[in-house]
Amino acid sequence: MNLFIFAELDLQQQNYLEHLLPTNITPFFYNGYSSPEGEKAFRSADLLFGNPPSSWLAQVPPGLQFWQLESAGFDQYKQVQTNAVVCNMGDFFAEACAETMVAGILSFYRGIIDLVQLQEEQNWQGKKMRLKLDLLGQKTAIVLGAGTIGQAVKRILEGFGTKVKMTARQNPVAQIHSLEELFQHLPHTDIIINTLPGNLDKYVSKEFIQSMKIGSLYANVGRGNTTDEQALIEALESEHLAGAVLDVTEEEPLPQDSPLWQMENVLLTQHTGGGQVREVEGKIDRFISNLHLFLAGDKVLNQVNLTQGY
Structure with missing residues (x-):
């Protein structure tokens, strides 16, 4: 053969x-x-x-x-x-992708991104930083997709005490089974993690993003085309969203002129999630x-x- x-x-x-x-x-x-x-x-x-x-x-x-x-x-x-x-x-990439997303989310809540910058500047601001830190275990999250990556994300987040729901049209392990039901939860959810396949183009639409809770986080380890990237950028610039962890983008490599490169509230993991x-x-x-x-x-x-x- x-x-x-x-x-x-x-x-x-x-x-x-x-x-x-x-x-x-x-x-x-x-x-x-x-x-x-x-x-x-x-x-x-x-x-x-x-x-x-x-x-x-x-x-x-x-x-x-x-x-x-x-x-x-x-x-x-x-x-x-x-x-x-x-x-x-x-499921070969599931654990790695899940750990990457949770690490990115933690870096926002525990101030790691700011602390790295302060270290580079040799600027001691520990007392001030303490008052900005938050706890992952006190948050609520929705994982878009109930496949192997989504289930791994849910398991790890629940280990921190996060209350997690998953979405899927038919998978019985999910708790949310329609877009209408999902939209009811968005205004009250702290974290949205996208693990969706590429056949769901612009699933995270402008309307979806505008419906998310003010100050919430968005993470994507699914496919870049499942997110309306321009609407996401606008929500991050207006601080409707507090931040984003993006392992994937609409175009890869990310164009040099993309605003995402310069945004302090964006962590780009450059499609290394499964590494x-x-x-x-x-x-x-x-x-x-x-x-x-x-x-x-x-x-x-x-x-x-x-x-x-x-």
């Missing part, structure tokens, strides 16, 4: 993957350059690991049987038609595990439907 690998792997990581492969599988590591050899390898792939450009999938390799994405999201592939078994990374030590090796391990399940005819983990978006 032929395996096409579209992932940024150094030589050591390539060797690691190759060592774990069954002997009857022939890998081809795409080097980032278009070539007749690479095109031929892609067209003859039975197995695929990674996230190739969506334009490549206008014509899916005819023999493709199994495709392991190296991401949790896959909005760019919603038009792809394939009979292959497709899997995403599932972790040995991240690449962990994704390889997840792929190899799923590959063995597929080859054995067993149920794979984290199978997704590209057109449905989940």
Whole structure:
């Protein structure tokens, strides 16, 4: 069987993957350059690991049987038609993303952002700062989305004593199941954490943001397009919102002329939310595990439907 690998792997990581492969599988590591050899390898792939450009999938390799994405999201592939078994990374990034969001939120309430600035200035203002600090355990939060990241966020926040609700249309673990119900809660909620997929474009609309509690925080580790970014900027500039923790933005990398770079009440984590030590090796391990399940005819983990978006 032929395996096409579209992932940024150094030589050591390539060797690691190759060592774990069954002997009857022939890998081809795409080097980032278009070539007749690479095109031929892609067209003859039975197995695929990674996230190739969506334009490549206008014509899916005819023999493709199994495709392991190296991401949790896959909005760019919603038009792809394939009979292959497709899997995403599932909960692989959940804990890391949740910790990033909670760390960012804590940095606002405990004054970490201001304290770092004061340290750079060698300016001792501890007594003054004490009076500005707040407690996460005394806050209320709503997590948009009840998937693995959303549930991880909820669990960590509840460890601090935060009262948390989640939203989802049908997932029974959520407490809020409609936009109308959500809008009733927004004016009374201290923190909104967005974990939504990209198929919900501008879900956090101007109306949504204007309905949020004055002085509340907004955090986004879902997809950048799910937020009306201009409306968010306006709410932050007017101090309707106290701050924002943004792991994702509408355009990435964030344009140099974006006001978000200069805003003191914005923490940009630059799509590092899912990052972790040995991240690449962990994704390889997840792929190899799923590959063995597929080859054995067993149920794979984290199978997704590209057109449905989940």
